[in-house]
Amino acid sequence: MSAKRLAVIGAGTMGAGIAVVAAVAGCSVQLVDRVEVHPAAKGRIEKSLAALLVRHRLSADQSAQAMGRISWSEEVSQLAATDLVVEAVAEDFELKRQVLLALRRDFLGLVATNTSSLSVSALAAFAPDPSRFLGLHFFNPPERMVLVEVVHGAQTSEQTMTEAEAFVSQIGKQAVRAQDAPGFIVNRVARPIYLEALRLVGDGAASVELVDRLIEGLGFPLGPFRLMDLIGIDVNLAVSESVYRQLMHEPRLRPHPLQQRMVNGGALGRKSGRGFYTYA
Secondary structure, eight states: OOOOEEEOOSSSSHHHHHHHHHHHTTOEEEOOOOGGGGGHHHHHHHHHHHHHTTTTTHHHHHHHHHHTTEEESSSSGGOOOOOOEEEEEEEEHHHHHHHHHHHHTTTEEEEEOOOOOOOHHHHHSSHHHSEEEEEEEOOSTTTTTOEEEEEEEOOOOOOHHHHHHHHHHHHHHHEEEEOOOTTTTTTHHHHHHHHHHHHHHHHSSSHHHOOOOOHTTTOOOOHHHHHHHHHHHHHHHHHHHHHHTTTTTOOOOOHHHHHHHHTTTOOOOOGGGBBSSSOO
């Protein structure tokens, strides 16, 4: 599949990042979200393109062309003709259900959800065509992370999977097939790392800084607390809760109350200016 026209629903951290990746790769991108979200999303996209310019990944002309390929809409009903729709709203089943139901029932392109942990098969029930629906799980930040999990729902056709993998390759990413299991592959592996780090700090056995320093000393680019701040502590908590529920409340995967306290207090990480660390 050569996708020339892409719609991304949700202009938050992930949606804006996916839009940048696709626009840089030459796709026309329609970014859909509430009008009050547009200024922050535009600022994030401009910052991402500027970073690519500084790292000599793009020329000034290429950066301007990529920005010019991104258009903005406020409603799903305003979607123009497109080859692929990527739903990238918050990790909330009901919100994603509403977005999928708002799509035209006669839409013939692929529809993908960027969920980190929710059931692709369950969400497929609300898509225009379940056989043309799948998971495309990008990682944060999409501009820098190469991996994309291509998730096969119960009714996803093989043609859909093949076309989606071709699209992932087209935008310069590495596709990895994953079955529709709780947390897919990466988040299933990552949960125990995050949770054990939270338990160590919650029990007073180590500091946030010490845990991060030791993990980074093993070769990881970011320790678990710096990574949670980057992803968003609320997002990380939502994924932990989702995996915990879907795996029948497996004790070792029980979310830690420290995260919930931080979310309740508005300490969400980089996006709020404070999390496990403080940001200017």
